[in-house]
Amino acid sequence: MPLLEVNNLETRFVTDDGIVEAVNGVSFSVDKGQTLGIVGESGSGKSVTCLTIMGLNPKKNTMSSGEALYNGQNLLTMSPRRLREIRGNDIAMIFQDPMTSLNPVHRIGDQLMEAVLLHQDVTKKQAKARALEMLKAVGIPRAERRIADYPHQFSGGMRQRVMIAMALVNNPDLLIADEPTTALDVTTQAQILSLMTTLQKEFGSAIMIITHDLGVVAEVADDVVVMYAAEVVERAPVDAVFKRPHMPYTWGLLGSLPRLDTDTERLVQIKGQPPSLLNPPAGCRFHPRCPYVMDICRVENPPLRPVSDDPDHLQACHLDEETKDREAQKLIAGTMAEAS
């Protein structure tokens, strides 16, 4: 049984302008010790998917359906009391912006201890010892002194480490990281990513990492979910996504990336803008921007189905596989040929 299994998750927000379909029929699963990467443009529903799983969407004006089974228990229908027991203890979340996700008026030590005291039957002293241990684990220098500092006394990278320490303080089974390195410099990003993978090895946690950086995904993820306009358009092991992508949107994402290892004069660009989720296009949601659009794409939304010779590789596109393999190879060859 996977640690987390999400089935047909739907989230809708009621707004003055109408109903926004923020997540539409998303399914995936994460096993213990595995890392799942979720990629997509802003507004594709990555963050809302995670917030829905964590039960952190505003109650007002939100409608959710489907299942998010954590160890077989549905997080969506669970009592708030039981959910609170799981959240922060078994499932923890690292938020995107380290500058705003820490409480500025509390010492970081107190913020770290809060999670321990809430979930474990320990004394304050023990909780403090645990907080200190975590600060050391995430590589904060002079942790004994810095535990009494306020968030403003830390730099961005250090704050992100504190966020990670806070998320890991109860040894969660599942860590959801929403763009954990987006606000950071590459050097700090490398530190944080290696920290996360080391801690994962040590504690055997599962990680769900949301990012728009395909480089990060290639490096840390075992499986990848590509989201576009609130739907999953491709889901596969990481090598398949990069070596044999089967969805024109994924090609666009890969091609639009300037890379250190290749020379490209012009980047592939995905024309146009992501659609409004208030009124998504009929048929395949990517069709208005897709260079391979066919008549059927305008009418029928392709279901997520496996590639014929690779049952782990799911994709949602009407194009025939022969064309897709050929185009994907062209994309890879076009960039790879000049790499050597």
Place this chain on the structure above:
Amino acid sequence: MSETASAPAVSTDGSGGGELLVVEGLKKHFPVTRGIIFQKQVAAVKAVDGVSFTLREGETLGVVGESGCGKSTMARCVMKLLEATEGKVVFDGRDITRLSRAQMRPIRREMMMVFQDPYASLNPRKRVGFIVAEALEVHKLGTEAEIKRRVQELLEVVGLNPEHYNRFPFEFSGGQRQRIGVARALAVNPKLIVCDEPVSALDVSVQAQILNLLKDLQRDFGLTYLFIAHDLNVVRHISDRVLVMYLGKVVEIATRDDLYREPKHPYTGALLSAVPIPDPELGRQRTPVVLEGDVPNPINPPSGCNFHPRCPRFREGHCDVDEPELRSMGGERHLAACHYPLERWPMTADEMRKSTLPEAAS
């Protein structure tokens, strides 16, 4: 290579007439004061501390570095949005460092800026037509009808619908807003455009659109860019030459290919090794040179080489005492400031460390 088609034939020693911008020993120190009534200066934040480079016409110089290394402050001094503490900025053969506002006005036409955040750099209460036309009106370049025609033409050039000149910024997405920012910078036909992290706030697919647009415009109008970004992939894609900054100083400057193929400064090496590669196989093999700690406080920078507390090649008694000068690393166009430059690339942190050891023993 910087000798691209649009740059006039200039010898590589840079003494030709093709130099559009020369920056020499530029410093910007912000005073730190204490006291309420009698404010006395107790220290200075050395945001930019002796930066020199030249930029030829039609060339793109990329500037990279971690946040807080002084990239943006440097750009602002070049644009004279900030007054430099020391050093000089020569634009098109004229020293602009000490010019008054009035003297600057005609020169402002020649140098424009594209800002980082397309959500904050457009006045939300003005229509797009007004935003783009403002510089034309300030410089009195044409009648009302001419200006309107020019604005519509500009919107078309940057790939927006000319009919949209009457809309407000909030009606556009991030990428479209950045296009408006580019149109505004282009309006007065500048020679130099300073781009301060123009694509950092955008999604990859939109980022590609803006990068392609900037390249097309450079080809069509012979523009010169000073392109600041922290994303090394982006800088590599767009630049002819690249300048690496650390703590207000230039640590390495070279042509793009030299810098990315054979970085000499350990900091450049560490930056390059930290960039994730979007290829699972290569990515797993990669061993980033992890730098310890954060960028030091520029109020009190480390002695000797600024980078020594984080450097894997640090040697006591030399690096922390003697500040390395920017010197040639094989070829006049590849300069780096390091006592122990990297012999080859790629290198792991251990290899970096080891290769200085034999010397230490001698």
